Amino acid sequence: MALKNEVQLKVQEIYMAFGGVQALMDVSFEVKKGEIFSIIGPNGAGKTVLLNCINGLYHPQRGQIYFEGKEITRLKPYQRAKMGISRTFQKIELFKGTTVLDNIRLGRHIHLKTGLISGSIYFGKTAREEIEHRDFIEREIIDLLEIEHIRDKIVGMLPYGLQKRVELARALALNPKIILLDEPLAGLNLEEVEDMARFILDINEEERWQATCVLVEHDMGVVMDISHRVMALNFGEKIAEGTPPEVQKNPNVIKAYLGEAEELYVTRR
Amino acid sequence: MSHVAKWEEIEITKDLTIPKLFLRSTKKYWDKKVAMREKEFGIWIPITWKEYYENVKRIALGMTSLGLERGDKVAMIGDNRPGALWAEMAAMCVGSVGVWLFQDSLIDEVQYIIDHSDAKLMVGEGQEEVDKCLMIKDRCPKLQKMVWDDPKGMRGYDDPILISLKEVMKIGEEVDKKEPGLFEDMILKGKGDDICLLFYTSGTSALPKGALLTHYNMLTMGQNLMRVDPYVETDDFVSYLPFAWIGEQMMSISCGIQAGFTLNFPEEPETAQENIREVGPHVMFAPPRVYEQMVRNVQVKYLDASWSKRKAYEFAMKIGYHVADLKFSKKLIPWYWKALNYLAYIGVHKKLKDHLGLSRIRDTYTGGAAMGPDHFRFFHAIGVNLKQIYGQTEIAGISVLHRDDDIKFDTVGKPIPETEVKITPEGEIISKSPSVFQGYHKMPEETTKTLRDGWLHSGDTGFIDTEGHLVVFDRTKDVMTLNDGTKFAPQYLETRLKFSPYIKDVWAIGDNKPYVTSVICIDYGVVGKWAEDRNIAYTSYPELSQMPEVYELVKKEIVKMNKDLPPVAKIKKFVNLYKEFDADDDELTRTRKLRRAFVEDRYKDIVNGLYSNTNNVHMDTTITYEDGRVVHIKTDLRVMEVPQ
Numbered sequence: 001m002a003l004k005n006e007v008q009l010k011v012q013e014i015y016m017a018f019g020g021v022q023a024l025m026d027v028s029f030e031v032k033k034g035e036i037f038s039i040i041g042p043n044g045a046g047k048t049v050l051l052n053c054i055n056g057l058y059h060p061q062r063g064q065i066y067f068e069g070k071e072i073t074r075l076k077p078y079q080r081a082k083m084g085i086s087r088t089f090q091k092i093e094l095f096k097g098t099t100v101l102d103n104i105r106l107g108r109h110i111h112l113k114t115g116l117i118s119g120s121i122y123f124g125k126t127a128r129e130e131i132e133h134r135d136f137i138e139r140e141i142i143d144l145l146e147i148e149h150i151r152d153k154i155v156g157m158l159p160y161g162l163q164k165r166v167e168l169a170r171a172l173a174l175n176p177k178i179i180l181l182d183e184p185l186a187g188l189n190l191e192e193v194e195d196m197a198r199f200i201l202d203i204n205e206e207e208r209w210q211a212t213c214v215l216v217e218h219d220m221g222v223v224m225d226i227s228h229r230v231m232a233l234n235f236g237e238k239i240a241e242g243t244p245p246e247v248q249k250n251p252n253v254i255k256a257y258l259g260e261a262e263e264l265y266v267t268r269r
Numbered sequence: 270m271s272h273v274a275k276w277e278e279i280e281i282t283k284d285l286t287i288p289k290l291f292l293r294s295t296k297k298y299w300d301k302k303v304a305m306r307e308k309e310f311g312i313w314i315p316i317t318w319k320e321y322y323e324n325v326k327r328i329a330l331g332m333t334s335l336g337l338e339r340g341d342k343v344a345m346i347g348d349n350r351p352g353a354l355w356a357e358m359a360a361m362c363v364g365s366v367g368v369w370l371f372q373d374s375l376i377d378e379v380q381y382i383i384d385h386s387d388a389k390l391m392v393g394e395g396q397e398e399v400d401k402c403l404m405i406k407d408r409c410p411k412l413q414k415m416v417w418d419d420p421k422g423m424r425g426y427d428d429p430i431l432i433s434l435k436e437v438m439k440i441g442e443e444v445d446k447k448e449p450g451l452f453e454d455m456i457l458k459g460k461g462d463d464i465c466l467l468f469y470t471s472g473t474s475a476l477p478k479g480a481l482l483t484h485y486n487m488l489t490m491g492q493n494l495m496r497v498d499p500y501v502e503t504d505d506f507v508s509y510l511p512f513a514w515i516g517e518q519m520m521s522i523s524c525g526i527q528a529g530f531t532l533n534f535p536e537e538p539e540t541a542q543e544n545i546r547e548v549g550p551h552v553m554f555a556p557p558r559v560y561e562q563m564v565r566n567v568q569v570k571y572l573d574a575s576w577s578k579r580k581a582y583e584f585a586m587k588i589g590y591h592v593a594d595l596k597f598s599k600k601l602i603p604w605y606w607k608a609l610n611y612l613a614y615i616g617v618h619k620k621l622k623d624h625l626g627l628s629r630i631r632d633t634y635t636g637g638a639a640m641g642p643d644h645f646r647f648f649h650a651i652g653v654n655l656k657q658i659y660g661q662t663e664i665a666g667i668s669v670l671h672r673d674d675d676i677k678f679d680t681v682g683k684p685i686p687e688t689e690v691k692i693t694p695e696g697e698i699i700s701k702s703p704s705v706f707q708g709y710h711k712m713p714e715e716t717t718k719t720l721r722d723g724w725l726h727s728g729d730t731g732f733i734d735t736e737g738h739l740v741v742f743d744r745t746k747d748v749m750t751l752n753d754g755t756k757f758a759p760q761y762l763e764t765r766l767k768f769s770p771y772i773k774d775v776w777a778i779g780d781n782k783p784y785v786t787s788v789i790c791i792d793y794g795v796v797g798k799w800a801e802d803r804n805i806a807y808t809s810y811p812e813l814s815q816m817p818e819v820y821e822l823v824k825k826e827i828v829k830m831n832k833d834l835p836p837v838a839k840i841k842k843f844v845n846l847y848k849e850f851d852a853d854d855d856e857l858t859r860t861r862k863l864r865r866a867f868v869e870d871r872y873k874d875i876v877n878g879l880y881s882n883t884n885n886v887h888m889d890t891t892i893t894y895e896d897g898r899v900v901h902i903k904t905d906l907r908v909m910e911v912p913q
Contacts, residue, residue: 138310144421149539151311198422205424 008033008212009178014053014063016046016236023049024060025236031178031214036204038215038223040247041233042256047216048090050233051180054214055087056080067178081110084177088167088184090216096156100166103155104141107173108133140208141169145199161192168199178212179203185219197222224248232256276499279527281492286459286484288362290526295322298529302502307351308536308544316351324351324438326452328359331441332390335414335432339364339458342386342467346370346379346401347394349508350534352418352434354521356392357512361465361484362456365390368467368479369513371859372398373852378477380405382469386479386710387411392434395419399426406430461485467710468515470662471858479710480662490665490704491523493685497670498632504530504551505629509541514860516554516637516658519666524552545626553633554658557640558861561767563625564647568770569795585617589650596649597677618651627653634658636667638862639741641764645678657681659741663725664688665704669739680738690739691724697745698731699724747865749780751837762787762830762840763863769826770795774850776863777840778876784841786879788872789823790814790849796822811847811904820845820909827911840911842879846872847904848892875906884908 009031016024023046031037039047052058056077065073072080094103114126145165171179185193203209217223224244232240232253240250247253298318305316343360347353357367368386379401391402402415418434465484469477510517521532535544571582592610595602622628636658648655656671659681671682684690688702705725708716719726730748731741743758751757759777766775773792779785793810807813831839850856856868878886886906891899
């Protein structure tokens with residue numbers, strides 16, 4: 001997709017510490033609209049903390065976050081969700097006892113306009129609204145992610161790879177402008193990794209979605225293949241930012257990954 | 270049977286073609302009847318005959334604008350969906366010839382068939398098929414255009430050989446506006462003796478051969494089948510088996526267009542079983558593996574059920590089996606057995622049938638490969654009218670069939686009307702009917718070998734029993750000569766063993782050998798579950814298959830089957846293979862028949878191991894994935910003896 005030069009997400013010198021541990025030390029970066037922006041770094045570098053700050057689960061002690069020009073640093077997570085920021089979790093956070101469809105519907109909750117009373121009667125406008133949402137879920141999400149066969153299955157009974165896909169489905173139900181993906185490929189087998197990478201590209205490139213993706217991932221092969229830009233963190237500090245080849249060549253990055261240096265260059269092809 | 274009256278036989282002349290009949294049906298039903306349904310986005314979407322007609326017209330006219338002419342070949346590949354059937358019908362309307370490929374064909378197979386058939390046009394489903402086309406197009410210079418259907422993932426493709434089905438239909442619509450009546454004219458030009466399908470058979474030994482079938486072949490076959498089992502326009506049929514299999518063409522095209530029943534297309538291949546249950550078809554035709562899978566599902570659920578449910582099932586099945594055996598031996602069923610069977614039906618069989626999607630089934634057939642007697646009895650025990658079909662692609666699908674009141678599970682029934690079946694002095698099954706094919710495409714020698722004086726030589730060995738039923742022994746070249754000189758059909762052993770839920774595939778060996786042995790492919794899902802329940806840890810198929818506990822499990826199953834066999838045919842040793850047999854590795858045909866000559870060569874180390882004094886075989890080989898990746902495997906396999 002043709003990148004617009006418009007900044008969608010701007011993170012400015014955020015600082016976050018848990019007691020004596022400094023998780024993020026004045027990290028700044030900008031994500032452009034329509035971009036796949038990856039954040040890499042060794043374990044404990046602060047990648048997930050950063051995503052938690054962006055979607056509002058954590059509030060940084062210093063610094064500001066802007067989304068489409070508006071400051072969102074102090075907003076609650078649901079307010080940010082309403083603005084179009086959605087995310088998936090590294091450890092699957094689904095409702096394991098309910099069906100796939102119900103989990104996805106829940107991601108759509110924020111767009112429901114009817115109240116409790118009219119919802120319980122299910123008549124006229126309410127019924128129409130519900131059918132519209134179901135239509136959206138079927139056409140845009142279930143078809144895209146190829147999960148027709150598990151639509152009515154209980155999430156907890158599904159294999160891990162499919163649960164990851166449901167997690168992504170729920171995040172999409174929000175109809176996000178930007179989607180924060182926290183290690184979507186962890187624990188998947190080779191085929192599932194390729195599927196998931198394809199879905200991320202679809203979400204980013206299909207005209208229907210054109211969602212900006214912020215990707216936290218350890219699978220360097222995929223990161224370097226699909227990202228427009230990459231940022232590297234180490235112990236809460238930003239050590240590099242640029243296109244995949246630039247970051248790969250950066251001496252700081254190689255140093256941070258010392259011992260893992262070869263892995264950085266391994267691609268899947 | 271009340272439905273007999275509603276079926277009207279049509280007159281099949283040498284002038285009648287499938288498109289002419291299609292035209293007749295569309296005029297008759299127009300927007301008053303649903304021609305097909307497809308489940309999409311979670312909803313069954315009906316398509317009337319009018320829409321069917323309009324779509325076929327647009328595609329046909331669009332195809333002619335792309336340069337398709339009478340007699341040209343159109344190759345098609347992809348899952349079952351309305352678009353696929355429209356394209357096939359459109360190609361026939363133009364007067365060209367349809368060539369179907371299995372959707373999971375590897376690049377080399379696709380290239381061979383596209384090139385050998387001289388296909389000018391290729392119609393594929395989506396990105397996967399487009400990728401295959403782009404990889405072979407330089408090696409298939411006759412291929413001019415590739416039409417794709419599903420836009421998913423297609424945004425980055427701009428090769429000039431590609432065109433979307435939507436685009437083709439748009440072009441067709443404009444042609445129709447300019448020249449109304451052109452479509453009907455094209456159809457009227459067709460004659461019954463024109464070739465309509467070029468069908469590549471999945472040879473168990475050599476390269477695929479392309480059988481040429483005419484409209485007359487296809488229509489007479491459908492009619493003669495329906496003279497035995499009439500289908501009516503209110504019937505439902507689920508189209509989910511590959512169109513590249515003649516059995517699916519026979520139902521969806523030749524019978525479908527004559528009976529006018531509704532075709533139902535599942536949402537995705539993975540949802541087919543669920544969708545079948547939603548539809549509840551009246552008619553079904555599938556190869557044995559589909560039924561084997563159904564039985565396995567029931568057996569696995571049984572193993573998992575509570576004590577009381579297991580007892581109820583055992584009791585009901587005992588009754589069912591008894592009644593079924595009485596029916597098979599054509600004995601009168603006493604009233605008390607009928608009463609008991611009714612109770613068993615209400616309590617268990619009815620629910621089983623519903624879960625298998627067979628609650629409304631009237632006629633269901635198995636064909637294309639051998640089915641074991643145990644599977645066969647199972648379906649009759651739960652009250653499913655399962656019948657054997659025997660035929661070849663070369664006779665448009667079917668020549669022999671069971672009759673409703675005359676079912677014997679060790680035979681394939683009697684010839685359908687207008688069909689003669691004989692046995693040559695050498696024991697080969699030969700047949701003659703109006704549906705016998707016209708020859709192989711570009712293979713005159715093969716044609717003269719198979720087609721002699723109008724008789725189709727099947728290459729199968731068999732005999733006709735005292736009641737006139739045909740018994741198919743096996744492929745002539747597969748029949749084994751045992752130690753004591755008796756002839757024995759390996760597929761008998763194989764299908765018997767496959768009744769065990771733990772065993773997915775079997776290869777029986779014993780031709781001119783001192784004793785009989787077998788190579789077993791365990792069912793990963795079922796054995797995996799079995800192992801988990803017993804806290805046996807494993808990480809992969811190769812590891813699981815070599816577990817001592819799993820060997821014991823398989824041994825028990827073989828001992829059980831050995832009991833019913835003559836001493837000389839009993840399996841004496843076996844090996845659990847480290848992988849399942851796969852068509853991608855050339856071990857099976859695309860219709861999942863074992864390619865014996867090939868596996869014998871590939872696994873000659875295993876065969877040597879089975880006939881020597883070792884209990885270990887070392888294997889060094891490769892596995893091919895669908896995308897062409899090849900993985901090297903080195904492993905040791907245990908050889909186990911079965912106590913006699």
